[in-house]
Amino acid sequence: MSHIQIAVVGAAGRMGRMLIQAIQARSANARLVAATEHPASPFIGQDAGEVAGVGKLGVAISPEAESAFRPGVVVIDFTLPAATLAHLELATRHQAAMVIGTTGIDAAGVQAIGQAATSIPIVFAPNFSVGVNLMFRLVAEAAKALGEMVDIEIIEAHHRHKVDAPSGTALGIGKAIASALDRNLQEVAVYGREGHTGARDRQTIGFATVRGGDIVGDHTALFAGEGERLEITHRASSRMTFAQGAVRAALWVADQKAGLFDMGHILGFKTSQG
Structure with missing residues (x-):
């Protein structure tokens, strides 16, 4: 069985660790292939699986955000608005799909996400539960x-x-x-x-x-x-519900063409974009 390749940006944060745990729980069809953090993080160079508490995965946490973005990879981003918009540019450049759970993005940022979705598939939702x-x-x-x-x-x-x-x-x-x-x-x-x-x-x-x-x-x-x-x-009662939903979205969006989607599409509530 082929594995969907998933990257996590902000991998050492509370949500990042749970995302890695959720990916590992779906190891039959998902695999962590990249993990990044800001260059000043004390976790740079450490194994992402060990940081997340799931054991060694052979994926070192990198300070280079661009290392997470490549064709065929779904990048999950629960970081901060400015970081997410910078990651959006990398995703567009490298044709990587994205799952975005970052909140607090302003109207201009939402518009940028919509524009990026004309060339790559993006799941953007206020909540992945x-x-x-x-x-x-x-x-x-x-x-x-x-x-x-x-x-x-x-x-x-x-x-x-x-x-x-x-x-x-x-x-x-x-x-x-x-x-x-x-x-x-x-x-x-x-x-x-x-x-x-x-x-x-x-x-x-x-x-x-x-x-x-x-x-x-x-x-x-x-x-x-x-x-x-x-x-x-x-x-x-646990952030794990959001992490599990985001990984579910990543598995779904990996097979999609360019477009903007939300959890309503993943759950079958919606059939059209927007």
């Missing part, structure tokens, strides 16, 4: 059914080290709801309330952010009406 991607569908259905009868709030909680807010997943939930209601999220989103705010506008979609401790990721969509409320919640 199967449960969260099912949640995107559920909240859209709830929004369609409840319509203008409810106030909608999205509450998310993450660990104290997360640097962007709201989370990409929370924004994904908001986009799913806004799309179902034919609203423009940029126009109706409310990201904070303080002081005398006046009565709530039912057209708005509110976001509340919690940061603390080691919370992996909690997301709730609250549909509050008169006399009842519906809450749809997903709680992640």
Whole structure:
């Protein structure tokens, strides 16, 4: 059986290590072929498998990002926006597929990803959990059914080290709801309330952010009406769920032509790009 070749950038970070663990768990059809870190990392030169706790794999962590990018390789990137956009250029140049889980990428960066996807296959998703991607569908259905009868709030909680807010997943939930209601999220989103705010506008979609401790990721969509409320919640207890989803995406995208995809395609929810 042939193995899908996978590279991990940011291999010594918390997510990078879990990605390597998830790749090794799928060793029957996936193989780690490259791992990189920033040049100042103390893990440069060490075996990526040993750093990840899965034993020696014979893949040394390299300070050269370009070493991860070559035709036939799927690069998984859960780093930082600036690094991801630099990696995107390398992927385009070397015709390597990408799975991007980096959050906090601005509109210009999203546009750059879309442009790169005209020449290489890319899976770009705010969250690679199967449960969260099912949640995107559920909240859209709830929004369609409840319509203008409810106030909608999205509450998310993450660990104290997360640097962007709201989370990409929370924004994904908001986009799913806004799309179902034919609203423009940029126009109706409310990201904070303080002081005398006046009565709530039912057209708005509110976001509340919690940061603390080691919370992996909690997301709730609250549909509050008169006399009842519906809450749809997903709680992640381990980052491994994201790593497993990303590896699943890597195995899927390896067989695709150029295009921009998300987890909805991998799970069979979508058939067209975008």
